[in-house]
Structure formats: C-alpha cells, structure tokens
Amino acid sequence: MSEIEISPAMWAPAIQQAGAAEVIAAPSLTYWQDVRQRLSANKLAMCGLAFIVLLVLAAIFGPFVYGHNYYEQDLKHANVPPAFPTYSVPQTDGSTARFFFNTSSQNLYAIGPDGAMGDLVRATKKDLMKKTQIFKIGDRQVSIDTSKGKITLEDGTELVSGGWQWNSINPLGTDQLGRDVLARQLYGARISLTVALVATLVNFFIGVFYGGLAGYLGGKTDTVMMRVVEIISTIPLTLYVILIMVVLTSGFAAVILAIGSVYWVDMARIVRGQILTLKQQDYVAAARTMGATTPRILVRHLLPNAIGPILVTLTMLIPSAIFIESFMSFIGLGVTPPEASWGTLTSEAVETLRAYPYQLFFPAAAISLTMFAFNFLGDGLRDALDPRMRT
Structure with a gap:
C-alpha cells in the first residue's frame, strides 16, 4: 500500500466569518405559503383550477355577452x-x-355573401319514389339524390363540396x-x-359542524348523532328527490x-374521524383547563387543524353533486323545460x-x-396540504 x-x-484551521452560522440555506415559509407553492407546481391541479375559473366566468357573464338565449326556438334552423x-x-350572370344541404334533416340552406347561414330553401319538387328533391338556387335548379348523397345541376353536372365552414351564427349548432x-x-x-x-355550503355549515360536534362530545351523544347519519345515508338520494317532488x-x-x-x-363522517384524533392532543386539554367553552375549542382549535382533509373532501364531493344533478335531469327528475342543464341536454341528445x-x-x-377539473384540484390539494410532503 502506498503511503x-x-x-x-x-x-490549517477553517476560516470563520461572522454570521455564517446564522445563514439559512432556503427561505423560511409558513404552512400556507408552502401549500400555495406546492399546489402551483402541480400542473394538473392548476389546469383544473383554471378550467373551473373559466367555467365560473362563462356561466356568469356568458349569457349576457352571447346574442342567443336558451329558450328561443327557430324550427327552420x-x-x-x-x-x-x-x-x-354558378349563376348565369x-x-x-x-348552399348547405343537411343530409340528416334533408333541408337546404342558402349561404350569404358573408358566409353566414341564410334562409331555409324549400324544395320545388319531390320524387319520393326516386328519393330526389329539386331546389331553385338563384336561376339554377339543383337536384339532390338523398339516397346516394349525389348533388347535380339541371345539365347533369355533379357538384362537389367546396370545403367545410364553421357555423358563424350558432357556433355549437342547434337542437x-x-x-x-x-x-x-x-x-x-x-x-x-x-x-x-x-x-359546498351544506357540507361546510352542516357536515363540518355536525361531525365536529359528534366527534368532540363523544359517548352517547356521538352514538345517537352517528346513528342519525347512518339512517339518512341508507335511503337513496333518488327517493328523496321523488318524495320532495310530490310536495x-x-x-x-x-x-x-x-x-x-x-x-x-x-x-360529517370524515370530520368526526379527524376530531376524534385531534381532541386527544395536549393543546385541547390546555384550552379546556383554561376554561375554554366547547364551541371555542371546536372552532378555534380543532376545526382549523382539520382544514386539510375538509378542503380535500369538499373538492371531491362537488363533482359528485354535479353528476347527481345531471343524472337526475337525465332521468327526468331535474330541471323542467324550457330550462336547460347538462343532464337534460344529454337526455334530449340520446334520442338523435x-x-x-x-x-x-x-x-x-x-x-x-x-x-376531471375538480378531481385534479382535489388531488393537488391533498398533496399540498399534507404536512409530511413539506420540504
């Protein structure tokens, strides 16, 4: 072995600089600053949050800006x-x-100079046996074979589509x-x-405080309160809606x-489980010893420490509530015509x-x-609010 x-x-002794021991390698962040930083780093969660913000803005201001409303009917279009x-x-001059021919409804519409869809053009002659219709387009006649989708002029010239055009009047079409x-x-x-x-309001003001009170009081009070929760949860929500609709x-x-x-x-169940764990902490016993009342301990000490699971559960339950309303409207238990919801739109579209x-x-x-947006946001909040994920 070499020496x-x-x-x-x-x-030689290391060079010491005044204040070097007090230098912090990374900036000190509060809990909520760290949550915001980790949430902003989650791309899916931020995409979900951006979509929710855009959806809220579109729902609030969209009907005022857009030129159509949800109940106007125009059977010609x-x-x-x-x-x-x-x-x-081509015309003689x-x-x-x-024009545009809707093969599904077999209606023909004139296209204006600005590219907007114009009036409905009625057929001048129909041959149901041969499944042909003749239309007057300007000073020319157009024959349409609906069985083959063939469009020809009176001299036999077959017309070919000149390309697709976006509907400038109704960007998403009509029903x-x-x-x-x-x-x-x-x-x-x-x-x-x-x-x-x-x-959100129901879960926050009823579920949080009901579950928090049941978990903190415990004993027979907790047993009775949670038996009420179990009875309510055993009855299907659809049955509640039907019974309420009768009234x-x-x-x-x-x-x-x-x-x-x-x-x-x-x-209520989730908050109760969190409170059962948190109420054993020393700061709760100290507050109780100092004479703090039950509402104060619950509001000032317990619920703020359970805010992470509460926010995550809230963002997860919101999409479930939206889906429930859409399902109820789909089966005819939701909004009534002419009002529209995503469920009624889906129900009407299934037929066609x-x-x-x-x-x-x-x-x-x-x-x-x-x-998807609410679930991505909920997953991001779950990771961001977890104190074990702090760096």
Whole structure:
C-alpha cells in the first residue's frame, strides 16, 4: 500500500466569518405559503383550477355577452351542425350562389355573401319514389339524390363540396327545436355551479359542524348523532328527490332541497374521524383547563387543524353533486323545460345520437371536463396540504 502524504496545510484551521452560522440555506415559509407553492407546481391541479375559473366566468357573464338565449326556438334552423360542407352553384350572370344541404334533416340552406347561414330553401319538387328533391338556387335548379348523397345541376353536372365552414351564427349548432346549443350549455353551467355552491355550503355549515360536534362530545351523544347519519345515508338520494317532488312539483328545487338535506353525511363522517384524533392532543386539554367553552375549542382549535382533509373532501364531493344533478335531469327528475342543464341536454341528445352526435358530445364533454377539473384540484390539494410532503 502506498503511503498518503499529509501536509501541514491540511491541518490549517477553517476560516470563520461572522454570521455564517446564522445563514439559512432556503427561505423560511409558513404552512400556507408552502401549500400555495406546492399546489402551483402541480400542473394538473392548476389546469383544473383554471378550467373551473373559466367555467365560473362563462356561466356568469356568458349569457349576457352571447346574442342567443336558451329558450328561443327557430324550427327552420333545427338540427344545424356546428360545421357543414358547402356547395357552390354558378349563376348565369357570372356570380356564385352557395348552399348547405343537411343530409340528416334533408333541408337546404342558402349561404350569404358573408358566409353566414341564410334562409331555409324549400324544395320545388319531390320524387319520393326516386328519393330526389329539386331546389331553385338563384336561376339554377339543383337536384339532390338523398339516397346516394349525389348533388347535380339541371345539365347533369355533379357538384362537389367546396370545403367545410364553421357555423358563424350558432357556433355549437342547434337542437331539434332550433335552439342554440351554446346558449343552453352556458345556462346548464349555471345550474351545475348552483348545485356545486349548494353542496359546498351544506357540507361546510352542516357536515363540518355536525361531525365536529359528534366527534368532540363523544359517548352517547356521538352514538345517537352517528346513528342519525347512518339512517339518512341508507335511503337513496333518488327517493328523496321523488318524495320532495310530490310536495314541491318543481324538479330543480327538489334536487337542490334533496342535496341540501342529506348530502352532508359523508363530510360529517370524515370530520368526526379527524376530531376524534385531534381532541386527544395536549393543546385541547390546555384550552379546556383554561376554561375554554366547547364551541371555542371546536372552532378555534380543532376545526382549523382539520382544514386539510375538509378542503380535500369538499373538492371531491362537488363533482359528485354535479353528476347527481345531471343524472337526475337525465332521468327526468331535474330541471323542467324550457330550462336547460347538462343532464337534460344529454337526455334530449340520446334520442338523435345517430343523426346528430354533436348534440350529445358537448354536454357530455362539459360534465366530464368539470368532474376531471375538480378531481385534479382535489388531488393537488391533498398533496399540498399534507404536512409530511413539506420540504
């Protein structure tokens, strides 16, 4: 083995600088600053939060800015898709007339110079045996074979689509009554956010305090209070809605009242479990020794320390409440016509799914994206509020 040469310089004392021991490598953050920092680093959670903010803004201000409302009917423009193929018909004076033929409804619409869909053009002649229709487009006749989708002029020239064009009047198309789908989507967002607000308030003011009181008092009081929760949770929510509808005869009011009456039981169970653990801590015994009352201990000491699980549970229960309202409206127990919710839009679109799939796509996408957004935000809050994740 080779010997390691040790020089006197290796034994020189380290250079000491005043205040070096007090230098902190990383800035000191409070608990909530650390939560905000870790939540902002979660891309999925921030995308979910951004979507929820945009949804709230669209639901509040969208109907005021948008030119259509959810109840106006225009049967002449029923079942018009958001994008459609256009055809050009040369005129004798050298100009060109454009039109769109809806193969599902077999209606033909003129396209204006600005590209906007114009009036409905009625057929001048129909041959049901040959499944052909003849339309007058300007000074030319157009024959349409509905069985083959073939469009020809009177001289036999076959017309080819000149490309697809976006519907500038109804960006998301119209339904079977000619109502604007986007306007009904925005109004449906209001319904869903109203349900989310009710679920939040109910869970926070009833579920949190009911579960907190049951967990803190314990004993026979806890037993009786939790047996009430178990009885309520065993009855299906659909049955609550039906029973309330018998009294109120209003679908949306029945759903709101049902959610407000029984939707807090899951939150109560979770808060009770947290309080049962926290009430054994020394700071609770110290507060009790100093004469603090039960409401003060519950509000000032216990619930603030359980705020993490409460917020996570809240964000997880909101999408469930939105889905419940959509399901109730889908089966006819929600909002009543002409009001619109995502559930009623889905229910109406199922009947015409094969012919007009876009009518089902938009409300189903809205429900799915909203539930994904709240779940992503809930997962991000769960990780950000976990004190064991602090660095």
